[in-house]
Amino acid sequence: MASLPAGMKAHKRGPVDDFDEDEPLYRAFREQDLDGDKVSIDAIELPDMSVNRGRFGQPYWLLHLGIWEGCGVAAFEVRDARYSFPHLGVIHYRFDVVHTPTQDNYPHSEIYAYEGERHIKTPERMDPTVHLRYRNRLRQRLRVVIRPGEYTAPE
Amino acid sequence: MATLTAPTPGIHRGLLTIDPDSFPKSQGSDGQQIQQIAVAAEDHWKGRKGETQAKKIHLSALLEKVEGFGNLQAGWNGRRSPAPTPQAIEAARFLIRRMVEQDLDPTRLAPSAVGGVGVTRRVDDRIAYVECYNDGSVHAIFSDDKSEGETHRVRLDRTSVMHFLGLMGAYLNG
Numbered sequence: 001m002a003s004l005p006a007g008m009k010a011h012k013r014g015p016v017d018d019f020d021e022d023e024p025l026y027r028a029f030r031e032q033d034l035d036g037d038k039v040s041i042d043a044i045e046l047p048d049m050s051v052n053r054g055r056f057g058q059p060y061w062l063l064h065l066g067i068w069e070g071c072g073v074a075a076f077e078v079r080d081a082r083y084s085f086p087h088l089g090v091i092h093y094r095f096d097v098v099h100t101p102t103q104d105n106y107p108h109s110e111i112y113a114y115e116g117e118r119h120i121k122t123p124e125r126m127d128p129t130v131h132l133r134y135r136n137r138l139r140q141r142l143r144v145v146i147r148p149g150e151y152t153a154p155e
Numbered sequence: 156m157a158t159l160t161a162p163t164p165g166i167h168r169g170l171l172t173i174d175p176d177s178f179p180k181s182q183g184s185d186g187q188q189i190q191q192i193a194v195a196a197e198d199h200w201k202g203r204k205g206e207t208q209a210k211k212i213h214l215s216a217l218l219e220k221v222e223g224f225g226n227l228q229a230g231w232n233g234r235r236s237p238a239p240t241p242q243a244i245e246a247a248r249f250l251i252r253r254m255v256e257q258d259l260d261p262t263r264l265a266p267s268a269v270g271g272v273g274v275t276r277r278v279d280d281r282i283a284y285v286e287c288y289n290d291g292s293v294h295a296i297f298s299d300d301k302s303e304g305e306t307h308r309v310r311l312d313r314t315s316v317m318h319f320l321g322l323m324g325a326y327l328n329g
Contacts, residue, residue: 030232035263035275041284041296042265042273045236067233123269128294129306131269132286136296136304 002153024054047113057107242291
């Protein structure tokens with residue numbers, strides 16, 4: 001098993017709520033998630049999609065986690081994740097990124113979906129046309145920064 | 156100008172009944188032309204037959220791939236994704252058959268991270284992505300690398316699917 005970079009451990013640090021619009025967010029993907037040079041929509045899950053914050057770590061840190069060994073990393077920005085779908089002049093669905101650190105992965109964050117002010121926790125509660133459009137938006141913006149197999153985390 | 160006076164019964168393909176070997180070369184240039192036409196016709200039909208066979212094999216491979224998604228367990232992608240249900244797989248199989256019939260073969264089949272099966276047809280930077288959800292419902296998005304995309308609800312009866320595939324073909328090939 002790969003060792004974790006020192007900065008990855010939370011060491012009692014709590015979440016930091018503020019995000020810059022141009023802060024990068026990193027997401028691990030498997031070789032089979034690629035369709036051409038892009039991560040396919042089918043590989044993008046919602047709600048509560050996991051990402052790592054660029055402010056608190058490097059993209060390759062994700063590949064130190066056992067489940068992502070040999071995988072690739074794609075990046076997008078906070079401004080890409082923040083998005084609202086108005087319906088009849090009212091913002092009905094909203095997406096935002098929330099810092100949710102874990103003990104072994106301090107940069108860990110999630111993209112939350114809200115209906116009004118309510119956090120939606122299961123995909124069945126979302127309108128498919130909304131999550132398809134949002135996931136397609138992320139597909140368009142995700143750019144591969146580490147190709148699968150390109151980085152091997154040291155033991 | 157050659158007169159075709161039905162030689163020995165030969166190859167039967169619809170209205171064409173010609174055996175190329177039954178035209179002796181000694182009939183001169185007309186005979187040679189007729190022979191060339193007959194050979195070309197036979198090659199054409201053999202080609203069509205080969206295409207049909209290749210299509211059947213291709214369809215069978217696609218259906219088998221989707222069927223295999225039924226063996227996945229929840230969390231198959233290292234995340235919290237549910238495994239595709241039999242309803243999602245059945246919907247995908249129905250759709251794939253119609254797509255192949257219409258020469259709109261999927262270019263990618265994969266289980267979906269939100270639950271279900273994702274069927275993609277990509278032409279250059281344009282994609283038609285159809286998601287067959289675990290409850291049996293089907294939605295799609297047509298998009299390129301920039302546009303927000305156009306979404307469709309797909310009803311799984313033959314008429315509605317054919318209408319939807321007409322829209323898909325027009326978008327991807329337009």
